[in-house]
Amino acid sequence: xxxxxxxxxxxxxxxxxxxxxxxxxxxxxxxxxxxxxxxxxxxxxxxxxxxxxxxxxxxxxxxxxxxxxxxxxxxxxxxxxxxxxxxxxxxxxxxxxxxxxxxxxxxxxxxxxxxxxxxxxxxxxxxxxxxxxxxxxxxxxxxxxxxxxxxxxxxxxxxxxxxxxxxxxxxxxxxxxxxxxxxxxxxxxxxxxxxxxxxxxx
Amino acid sequence: xxxxxxxxxxxxxxxxxxxxxxxxxxxxxxxxxxxxxxxxxxxxxxxxxxxxxxxxxxxxxxxxxxxxxxxxxxxxxxxxxxxxxxxxxxxxxxxxxxxxxxxxxxxxxxxxxxxxxxxxxxxxxxxxxxxxxxxxxxxxxxxxxxxxxxxxxxxxxxxxxxxxxxxxxxxxxxxxxxxxxxxxxxxxxxxxxxxxxxxxxx
DNA sequence: TAAGGTTGACAACGAACGTAGTCAATTGAG
DNA sequence: CTCAATTGACTACGTTCGTTGTCAACCTTA
Numbered sequence: 001x002x003x004x005x006x007x008x009x010x011x012x013x014x015x016x017x018x019x020x021x022x023x024x025x026x027x028x029x030x031x032x033x034x035x036x037x038x039x040x041x042x043x044x045x046x047x048x049x050x051x052x053x054x055x056x057x058x059x060x061x062x063x064x065x066x067x068x069x070x071x072x073x074x075x076x077x078x079x080x081x082x083x084x085x086x087x088x089x090x091x092x093x094x095x096x097x098x099x100x101x102x103x104x105x106x107x108x109x110x111x112x113x114x115x116x117x118x119x120x121x122x123x124x125x126x127x128x129x130x131x132x133x134x135x136x137x138x139x140x141x142x143x144x145x146x147x148x149x150x151x152x153x154x155x156x157x158x159x160x161x162x163x164x165x166x167x168x169x170x171x172x173x174x175x176x177x178x179x180x181x182x183x184x185x186x187x188x189x190x191x192x193x194x195x196x197x198x199x200x201x202x
Numbered sequence: 203x204x205x206x207x208x209x210x211x212x213x214x215x216x217x218x219x220x221x222x223x224x225x226x227x228x229x230x231x232x233x234x235x236x237x238x239x240x241x242x243x244x245x246x247x248x249x250x251x252x253x254x255x256x257x258x259x260x261x262x263x264x265x266x267x268x269x270x271x272x273x274x275x276x277x278x279x280x281x282x283x284x285x286x287x288x289x290x291x292x293x294x295x296x297x298x299x300x301x302x303x304x305x306x307x308x309x310x311x312x313x314x315x316x317x318x319x320x321x322x323x324x325x326x327x328x329x330x331x332x333x334x335x336x337x338x339x340x341x342x343x344x345x346x347x348x349x350x351x352x353x354x355x356x357x358x359x360x361x362x363x364x365x366x367x368x369x370x371x372x373x374x375x376x377x378x379x380x381x382x383x384x385x386x387x388x389x390x391x392x393x394x395x396x397x398x399x400x401x402x403x404x
Numbered sequence: 405t406a407a408g409g410t411t412g413a414c415a416a417c418g419a420a421c422g423t424a425g426t427c428a429a430t431t432g433a434g
Numbered sequence: 435c436t437c438a439a440t441t442g443a444c445t446a447c448g449t450t451c452g453t454t455g456t457c458a459a460c461c462t463t464a
Contacts, residue, residue, distance in 0.1 A: 035331075038240065120325065123322065123326060124326060126240060129237075129326070135371075154382075154383050154387060157381060158372060158381065158383060158388070159391075161371050161375045161380075162369075162372050164371060165367040165369070165370055165372065166364035166365065166368040167367070168371070169363050169366060169367020169368075169371075170360060170364050179360065179363055180356075181356050181360060185360070189364075193364055199398070199401070
């Protein structure tokens with residue numbers, strides 16, 4: 001039992017453990033974000049990371065724990081990005097929507113793997129889908145907030161669900177290359193979707 | 203090599219082969235439509251159907267072939283239902299949309315497994331997602347047709363993608379029980395979604 | 405240098421999978 | 435009754451998985 005952090009090759013044990021954890025998380029993101037959701041197995045992650053299974057179980061108790069940690073990290077980052085963008089935007093609903101959409105597009109263009117994790121993994125990966133993880137939860141939250149004043153409860157719920165699905169599908173198609181369109185048009189259209197949601201309540 | 207169809211237990215060989223194929227297809231639908239998309243394996247299907255693996259490979263060359271056959275059957279049925287409903291409806295866009303939505307709701311309420319296969323399996327199941335199977339392809343077709351006259355190509359494509367995603371998410375939430383709402387309100391809201399799509403082109 | 409923390413390569417267990425094959429028992433046709 | 439078609443139970447091979455354990459090689463500190 002290593003009670004004190006002995007230094008090793010210039011770094012302490014905890015440092016190296018943390019570095020390996022980081023490496024495993026990155027590898028997990030790589031595998032989870034490359035479509036092959038079922039291919040993120042303990043062995044595959046270790047092969048990719050050039051680490052032994054031992055170091056996997058040193059940092060995570062389960063395969064589940066890694067998957068959840070990867071997803072959680074991406075969601076947290078996206079949430080921060082969205083909230084930050086909305087806070088530092090203009091006050092009107094149009095500016096808020098545009099800031100949020102723009103931040104999200106920037107995020108998934110900067111690292112499409114994160115986009116795929118956010119959009120696909122909750123449905124694709126058994127670990128995530130078994131726990132009923134939401135798609136685009138942070139978008140859903142923003143959407144619900146914006147719709148808060150109009151219509152009744154059920155209508156709001158349906159509109160929010162529809163809007164999240166619409167955004168998710170559009171982004172997914174964009175990431176998959178199925179939707180060949182410029183980034184600006186994508187952004188503009190998604191903003192229109194967000195703003196148009198309110199108009200649905202006839 | 204059985205050249206002629208000898209009768210056996212009152213039925214011919216081909217009849218029994220067909221019956222087994224049907225049984226395998228039904229079992230495949232059951233497993234694929236119960237969420238456990240990865241759990242539809244050759245052995246699992248045979249266990250469930252109380253058939254030996256031999257009869258699996260008598261009717262299908264692959265696990266893939268069964269999955270694709272199940273999906274194809276459900277899609278074909280849904281397509282027929284939708285086209286039929288639209289054809290025998292009133293002429294206006296509102297009546298057409300309402301007929302289509304109503305037919306689809308009836309379909310997935312009559313057998314939720316089919317709904318889940320249509321909505322989830324293309325994303326969930328490796329066999330289906332690997333081949334890039336579309337979600338709700340028949341809905342997408344109808345949608346594209348209805349949007350044909352308005353806006354330009356790219357806008358139509360994005361609107362269709364958004365609408366399909368919105369409908370899929372709403373139906374999925376409804377099937378999952380997440381969206382606690384009456385069947386009538388669900389239908390009405392989806393009709394509004396379809397009709398509202400046109401209004402998006404500002 | 406000796407000791408012990410640390411690392412890597414790898415074996416091993418039980419399970420599930422796809423796929424193919426064997427073989428005895430059953431059943432209808434001639 | 436006899437024979438061949440048909441059926442079902444079963445075995446088998448090779449692969450991958452999650453998880454745990456072993457053991458020799460390393461590196462730092464005392």
